[in-house]
Amino acid sequence: MSPVAAHWKLTLGLTGLAGVLGLELLVRYLRRRRPLREVLFFPVPMTCLEPLLSPGQKCSCRLSHTDSALTRLLFRLLGAQRSLDLCLFTFSCPVLARAVLSLHQRGVRVRVVTDSDYMAASGSQMGDLRSAGIPVRHSQSSGYMHHKFAVIDKAILITGSLNWTIQATQTNRENILITDESVFVKAFLKEFEKLWNEYDPATYDFFPEKESK
Amino acid sequence: MSPVAAHWKLTLGLTGLAGVLGLELLVRYLRRRRPLREVLFFPVPMTCLEPLLSPGQKCSCRLSHTDSALTRLLFRLLGAQRSLDLCLFTFSCPVLARAVLSLHQRGVRVRVVTDSDYMAASGSQMGDLRSAGIPVRHSQSSGYMHHKFAVIDKAILITGSLNWTIQATQTNRENILITDESVFVKAFLKEFEKLWNEYDPATYDFFPEKESK
Numbered sequence: 378m379s380p381v382a383a384h385w386k387l388t389l390g391l392t393g394l395a396g397v398l399g400l401e402l403l404v405r406y407l408r409r410r411r412p413l414r415e416v417l418f419f420p421v422p423m424t425c426l427e428p429l430l431s432p433g434q435k436c437s438c439r440l441s442h443t444d445s446a447l448t449r450l451l452f453r454l455l456g457a458q459r460s461l462d463l464c465l466f467t468f469s470c471p472v473l474a475r476a477v478l479s480l481h482q483r484g485v486r487v488r489v490v491t492d493s494d495y496m497a498a499s500g501s502q503m504g505d506l507r508s509a510g511i512p513v514r515h516s517q518s519s520g521y522m523h524h525k526f527a528v529i530d531k532a533i534l535i536t537g538s539l540n541w542t543i544q545a546t547q548t549n550r551e552n553i554l555i556t557d558e559s560v561f562v563k564a565f566l567k568e569f570e571k572l573w574n575e576y577d578p579a580t581y582d583f584f585p586e587k588e589s590k
Numbered sequence: 591m592s593p594v595a596a597h598w599k600l601t602l603g604l605t606g607l608a609g610v611l612g613l614e615l616l617v618r619y620l621r622r623r624r625p626l627r628e629v630l631f632f633p634v635p636m637t638c639l640e641p642l643l644s645p646g647q648k649c650s651c652r653l654s655h656t657d658s659a660l661t662r663l664l665f666r667l668l669g670a671q672r673s674l675d676l677c678l679f680t681f682s683c684p685v686l687a688r689a690v691l692s693l694h695q696r697g698v699r700v701r702v703v704t705d706s707d708y709m710a711a712s713g714s715q716m717g718d719l720r721s722a723g724i725p726v727r728h729s730q731s732s733g734y735m736h737h738k739f740a741v742i743d744k745a746i747l748i749t750g751s752l753n754w755t756i757q758a759t760q761t762n763r764e765n766i767l768i769t770d771e772s773v774f775v776k777a778f779l780k781e782f783e784k785l786w787n788e789y790d791p792a793t794y795d796f797f798p799e800k801e802s803k
Contacts, residue, residue, distance in 0.1 A: 384597035391601075395608075416777035420733060466751070520633060520761030523751050536767065538679070538736050538751065548733030550785065552749065554767070554774060561767060564629035572763065 412557060415453075417446035419539060419551040426451060426472050430479065446553070447546050450535070451476055453555055457529045460486045462569045464524040467495040468541045474502035481511050489513040490572045492522040500542075514576035522572070526565055534562045625770060628666075630659035632752060632764040639664060639685050643692065659766070660759050663748070664689055666768055670742045673699045675782045677737040680708040681754040687715035694724050702726040703785045705735040713755075727789040735785070739778055747775045 378386070425440035429451050436442070454461070454476045461480055468474065468491065481487045489506060493515040496503040507513050516522035526536035537553035539545050556562070591599070638653035642664050649655070667674070667689045674693055681687065681704065694700045702719060706728040709716040720726050729735035739749035750766035752758050769775070 381593045381597065384594065384601065388597065388601055388604075414771060414773040416774060418777075418781055516763070520757070520763065523758065523762040523764050525751050526765065536751075536765065537749065538738050544733070545736065549736040550729070550733065551736050552739065552778070552781065554749065556774075558627060558771070560627040561629060561769075564631075565765070568631055568765065 413533060413555060414558075415449065415555040417449055417537075417553040417555070419446050419545065419553075420547050420549055421445040421447050423547060424448065429455060430472070430475055447472070450553060453529065453533065453535060454527070455480070457485045459530050460488075460528075462488050462490075462528045462531075462566070462573075464490045464522075464526050464565075464569050464572065465541055466492050466521060466523045466525055467498060468502050468506075469498065469500035470541045470543050470546060471502065473541045474505060477502075477506065477511070478509055481506075481509055487511045488569075488573060490522065490524075490569065490576060491515050493517065494521070514573060514578065516572075517576055517581055524568070524572075526569075528562065528566055528569060531566055532562060533557050534565050536561075536565065626746060626768060627771075628662065628768040630662050630750075630766040630768070632659050632758065632766075633760050633762055634658040634660050636760060637661065642668060643685070643688055660685070662768075663766060666742065666746065666748060667740070668693070670698045672743050673701075673741075675701050675703075675741045675744075675779070675786075677703045677735075677739050677778075677782050677785065678754055679705050679734060679736045679738055680711060681715050681719075682711065682713035683754045683756050683759060684715065686754050687718060690715075690719065690724070691722050694719075694722055700724045701782075701786060703735065703737075703782065703789060704728050706730065707734070727786060727791065729785075730789055730794055737781070737785075739782075741775065741779055741782060744779055745775060746770050747778050749774075749778065 422445070423440060424445050424447070425436055425438050425442050426448060427434065427436040427438070428442065429448060451472070454473070457480050461477065463477070477487060489503070489511060491503060491513060495501065496513070496515050503513050525538065525540055526534065528534055533555065534557070535553060535555050537551065539551040539553050545551050635658070636653060637658050637660070638649055638651050638655050639661060640647065640649040640651070641655065642661060664685070667686070670693050674690065676690070690700060702716070702724060704716060704726060708714065709726070709728050716726050738751065738753055739747065741747055746768065747770070748766060748768050750764065752764040752766050758764050
């Protein structure tokens, strides 16, 4: 082979290699998972949620069947495959409780941390969750367990100002932020595990103020 | 020039160009602004905040001078250069109010949206903010204005479960998330502007239930 031909071969070879690498990068870029960044604002009007809660069944009720912040929240929750860690100050919204119960029934590992005062409030769903076999642990110290967050499959964080009540979803100005940003997810998961262990009923001290004599 | 020399020149030229471009990309990558992703959990013990609120002055009080979630929050707030938009259900924490007042005094444009019921609660800082000349607008409808967020310089979002009260910072289990993620910042800014306009006192209707006859 002549020197000229050899150099053309080298040049074409390098160009081809660069092209293949560039194409690979482009494919990876196009195939990359889009980060989850969703913001939901409340209040929302009451809409029919049956199509989400009972998939496959048609509903002809008179309520609106449009999309809303609550249907988006339900959609995310119902997407849980393996686990749902709930850390909620107060939980009295029946529709959201129904979603959590359905996850439990289809084998998703649900754990709940809540506030000791508000778990006994009127309309609280904690009794129903416990009756169904979902473990619920509550705060054991003064001060409210005021978090309002959920972590789905240890990968998606739902957090904000929204307590899971009918008033909050239908009347208040509230926000929810949904993200799979790992910095946020990891921090909230760590907080959940910390509280889950701290509120273990096996270590419950009914008289924390009393010192042992 | 011989064909071989010409091809070497071409090959070296292309390699040099690729090197320069690669170097430029590397420099940009290294210089890129790191995204802001911070999570703060409460409660925190009471610590001395004077070094932050009165920079340059030494403090020898007996309180701890360590870093905490509250010092981190204060640090972020005090970093505001142009604007601070606050949307708070309840605001009674004196230290945070001092920080907001100091921003106002050094020319940062502060605006506050709050809840009509809780702005009159014991310890509320809304009166002091208004007295200092900060515009405060409140909800005008049923349901709580339950948001707890702040946007700094229209670029940094602070949001979470934390009401800006002493109980929340020192006693409750609470969270705050700080981010410059544009999807989140834009959504919360839009919500702020919406409420700011909706709660304009010039359009306040004292009898919203009454229909005009």
